Amino acid sequence: MKNWNKNIYRVLLLFSFIGINAAILFGIGAVWVYMNSGADKASILHLSGETEDNYLPDIEWMDLENPGRPMEPQTLQEIEKDYLRSWYVRAIAFDSNDPYGLEDYYTDSLRQKLATLLELNKANGTRVRLSTISHRPTLEFYSLDGKMVVFTDEDVAWYSEVWQGEKRVQSAALTSSFRVMMLLEDGFWRVRHFEEVFNKREQVILGNDQIHFKVNEVKGLNYYPAKTPWNTFGDDFDGEVIREDFRKIKSMGLNTIRIFVPYEEFGGPRVEEERLQRLERLMDHAEGVQLKVLVTLFDFYGNYDLLDWTRTHRHAETLVKALRDHPALLGWDIKNEPDLDFDDRGKEEVLAWLREMIRQIKKYDPDHPITIGWSSLAAASNLVEEVDYISCHFYGDPDNFVPSYKALLEKIGNKEVVISEFGFSSYSGFWNFFTGSEESQAANYQIMVTALKGQELPFLSWTLYDFNEIPKSVVGRYPWRKAPQRFYGIIDSKGREKTAYGVMVQSIQK
Amino acid sequence: MRKLTFILLCVFAFGCSRPVETNQSLRLVSLNIPETAAAGGEMAFEFHISGGGMPVLLLRNALGQTVIDGKRDAEEVIFRLPSSFKEKSGPCHWSLIYGDSTLASGVVHITPSEIEPRVETYLGPGNIMAGRTDHTILVAVPSDVYGNPLPDGTSLTLRKQVAGVLESEGLNTNSLFAWKRVYSEERATRGFLSVIAEGSHSKELTFDIHPAAPVDFEISYSRNHSYADGNQVITFSTSVLKDPYNNTVSDGTLVSFLITNSGGKILRAQGTTIHGIATARMLHPDRADQWIVRALVEGIATSPEIQVEFLPVMRSFSVKWNASTSHLDVGPVESFLKQFQPDGLRVILKVTDEQNIPVAELSGELSVGYARFDLGQLGLPSGKYGASVEIGGITKEIPFELKNEELE
Numbered sequence: 065m066k067n068w069n070k071n072i073y074r075v076l077l078l079f080s081f082i083g084i085n086a087a088i089l090f091g092i093g094a095v096w097v098y099m100n101s102g103a104d105k106a107s108i109l110h111l112s113g114e115t116e117d118n119y120l121p122d123i124e125w126m127d128l129e130n131p132g133r134p135m136e137p138q139t140l141q142e143i144e145k146d147y148l149r150s151w152y153v154r155a156i157a158f159d160s161n162d163p164y165g166l167e168d169y170y171t172d173s174l175r176q177k178l179a180t181l182l183e184l185n186k187a188n189g190t191r192v193r194l195s196t197i198s199h200r201p202t203l204e205f206y207s208l209d210g211k212m213v214v215f216t217d218e219d220v221a222w223y224s225e226v227w228q229g230e231k232r233v234q235s236a237a238l239t240s241s242f243r244v245m246m247l248l249e250d251g252f253w254r255v256r257h258f259e260e261v262f263n264k265r266e267q268v269i270l271g272n273d274q275i276h277f278k279v280n281e282v283k284g285l286n287y288y289p290a291k292t293p294w295n296t297f298g299d300d301f302d303g304e305v306i307r308e309d310f311r312k313i314k315s316m317g318l319n320t321i322r323i324f325v326p327y328e329e330f331g332g333p334r335v336e337e338e339r340l341q342r343l344e345r346l347m348d349h350a351e352g353v354q355l356k357v358l359v360t361l362f363d364f365y366g367n368y369d370l371l372d373w374t375r376t377h378r379h380a381e382t383l384v385k386a387l388r389d390h391p392a393l394l395g396w397d398i399k400n401e402p403d404l405d406f407d408d409r410g411k412e413e414v415l416a417w418l419r420e421m422i423r424q425i426k427k428y429d430p431d432h433p434i435t436i437g438w439s440s441l442a443a444a445s446n447l448v449e450e451v452d453y454i455s456c457h458f459y460g461d462p463d464n465f466v467p468s469y470k471a472l473l474e475k476i477g478n479k480e481v482v483i484s485e486f487g488f489s490s491y492s493g494f495w496n497f498f499t500g501s502e503e504s505q506a507a508n509y510q511i512m513v514t515a516l517k518g519q520e521l522p523f524l525s526w527t528l529y530d531f532n533e534i535p536k537s538v539v540g541r542y543p544w545r546k547a548p549q550r551f552y553g554i555i556d557s558k559g560r561e562k563t564a565y566g567v568m569v570q571s572i573q574k
Numbered sequence: 575m576r577k578l579t580f581i582l583l584c585v586f587a588f589g590c591s592r593p594v595e596t597n598q599s600l601r602l603v604s605l606n607i608p609e610t611a612a613a614g615g616e617m618a619f620e621f622h623i624s625g626g627g628m629p630v631l632l633l634r635n636a637l638g639q640t641v642i643d644g645k646r647d648a649e650e651v652i653f654r655l656p657s658s659f660k661e662k663s664g665p666c667h668w669s670l671i672y673g674d675s676t677l678a679s680g681v682v683h684i685t686p687s688e689i690e691p692r693v694e695t696y697l698g699p700g701n702i703m704a705g706r707t708d709h710t711i712l713v714a715v716p717s718d719v720y721g722n723p724l725p726d727g728t729s730l731t732l733r734k735q736v737a738g739v740l741e742s743e744g745l746n747t748n749s750l751f752a753w754k755r756v757y758s759e760e761r762a763t764r765g766f767l768s769v770i771a772e773g774s775h776s777k778e779l780t781f782d783i784h785p786a787a788p789v790d791f792e793i794s795y796s797r798n799h800s801y802a803d804g805n806q807v808i809t810f811s812t813s814v815l816k817d818p819y820n821n822t823v824s825d826g827t828l829v830s831f832l833i834t835n836s837g838g839k840i841l842r843a844q845g846t847t848i849h850g851i852a853t854a855r856m857l858h859p860d861r862a863d864q865w866i867v868r869a870l871v872e873g874i875a876t877s878p879e880i881q882v883e884f885l886p887v888m889r890s891f892s893v894k895w896n897a898s899t900s901h902l903d904v905g906p907v908e909s910f911l912k913q914f915q916p917d918g919l920r921v922i923l924k925v926t927d928e929q930n931i932p933v934a935e936l937s938g939e940l941s942v943g944y945a946r947f948d949l950g951q952l953g954l955p956s957g958k959y960g961a962s963v964e965i966g967g968i969t970k971e972i973p974f975e976l977k978n979e980e981l982e
Contacts, residue, residue, distance in 0.1 A: 131753075132711060132753070154638075158638055158639075173721050174637075174721075177637055177658065177662070177721070178637055178638065180657065180658050181637055181638045181640065181658040182638075184640055184656050184658055185638075185640050188640065188641060188642065188643075190639075190640050190641045192638060192639045192640075204749050205713075205749075205751070205753065207696060207698060207711055207713055207753075208698060208699060208709075208710065208711040209698025209699045209700075209710075209711075211696070211698055212696050212698075212713060214749060214750055214751060216749065224634075224639065226632055226639050226640075226641060228630065228641045233630065233632055233641050233671055234632055234669060234671060234676070242636060243749060243750055245715070245750055245751070247696075256715075257715070257723055257750055258636050258637065259636055259663075259664050259723060259750065260635065260636035260664045260665050262664070262665040262681070262683065
């Protein structure tokens, strides 16, 4: 026994010795790594890095004729760049009440005026956030020596929020015209005069009466390939798989799919050509079997900051312009379940972003209907006026569907509704005490499709396949969330049709 | 103690309570706001309201936005505009806001102040060419004491003095500014401008009228003698270069002299003008030659060609072979006055063997009328050779026999 104790002590001593040494080595290692990381040698050269412009409102010069001097394309580019940056630094200055950066884009006298205003706002606790959306400048004069330019920026569409402390005093979508004089001083075009030209032009709000497609015909599902859920357009993109899947969907009697375009993955404001081509190929395959595609934009986007708006506008512009003439396009879903960001980002911010995004997309594509995929029937009463039809998701008890729908109907007038997601998991396991089964899934489907039919509601179910892997960005990393998410399909991961498949097909084809 | 606890509890309870809901029955009864105003003047917005609470005034002009608080006296609320807004001309948008609702909104058009106008001027380019086509543009931006641009149609007076002639004319502003083309005169000179708005002063604006491009010109040369001695320098010079309006071209205008010799080769010399005259120098050739010279300001103006003749400096010279020392002695070489040819003239010796095949070529320089070549050093085998010596285009040939004892 004594020997035992001795041995235990020995072992403990040995392990603590090894442990302490390991800890010391790890500590030294961490310090070593820290000392050797950071600035690399190239930083000695003070090379200016690739700066990406963060402020990308839509700008188009209307007329360059002027009595002074012909405008050179390169100079125009520089003027445009510095003019937009003058707006950007001003937006940042008014947001932070700090004149930092103004001196590069405003001449002394104007900068002083702005500084006075900033001081006033700082003293009052006022904060102004603004972003311009589009510019249509017309050149008035470009001096013979190329050092002065005057232009009128007509009908600048912009958006502003005025805050006093934590309270939003006003947020407004505005249209104003400005006359601007800029001078070329030490390489920067600086704003010398900035005057508003008063015009009483009313803002034209686009009508919603140009919808061709009958949304009430929609019968379909939300689509991700079985092997690459939430990553349809990644490097594993396989056109053949998609074509086969589309044939299968068509053969079920469905006519529509809903797909998701992730914002960051597609390159943000500068959409990656390759991903766009994959998206177009997917649309081509859909067209091949006469499926309509509801394109959901801005998946996984969550910023909504006013200074990020113009970046998202460029993203939407590229995608909308690329796909607006595609025959398979059903319409645009601005964003999947944006109401889930209300708490984090502020309801007003999210709604303002959505409202402006609808306007943006309507500008580039006035023909296709626009909607927003709200996460619940309760959230669907937001922006009813702005969307062309209402789209919302239902994941509750199917018996509650009809009452919830009736409650929604009271708030939305006569807008059409599409249930753009509903589904039930056949997961049976530890996390739900083995209560689920394919039968219960099928039973729920049965109640749901009957209810949908009863209300004559168009729908898009969730989803075709069971998935083996759920990325943690979708439902988080907790296993009790991930596990059920894997079994929402009506075809299991081995390709076998589950009971719910039959229910679905029967209901459609009846 | 108990009392204190109670008081503390009360304070705590009040501290935690939500603010009392503000009276939403606030109503705007009337307002007194000017439609237009002059920049800089005292500006106050008056509102008559009923009900409790205090609205705020949101202001927006071209430069920015702010929220200001007013002073309430019974039912009257007065907002005094801060200088950033009352001194900035243009539309000033206002909204009276209470809670989440806008009670009233409107625009006040603020006109620029009429006191102390000033004129900002830009003149460019500052250097233009004589003649009546090139011009500079004057841009004048009149503004008031607060830096607001004066309204369209403001009249300005432009005064101009060029070449002693004083002129004056009126200008009107349009979209912030007035502009005027100022054309150059035929005389190269300096022009003076001033622009004033009524009651303002102007700084002096100047622009320089430079001579235009030169027209064709003449050239001449001078030299100390006309012999091709390879030693003296010939100087070419142009006539005074003038532009079409008789202005002497700017100093530093580059003139190239192209010299074609009788062999068809082109020599080139350059000079820049001073007071309109460019000069360039060239060494005399070392043999009789005829040059054709032309000068040009590249791409702009040229001169007619002139011919320059160079006479030979000698007719003949003697060459002697010294067999004992294996030296070839050249000279004396005499020049046009029977003087020794100046030092440094090139002497070229070509050696051929019996079959007239060249075996060696040497070159040397004249020194005090003579040149000497040591042919023993060439290491040629013994035998009969021919030597031809050339100086200044004149060639002498003599045969010689090399007896190289060391090699045998």
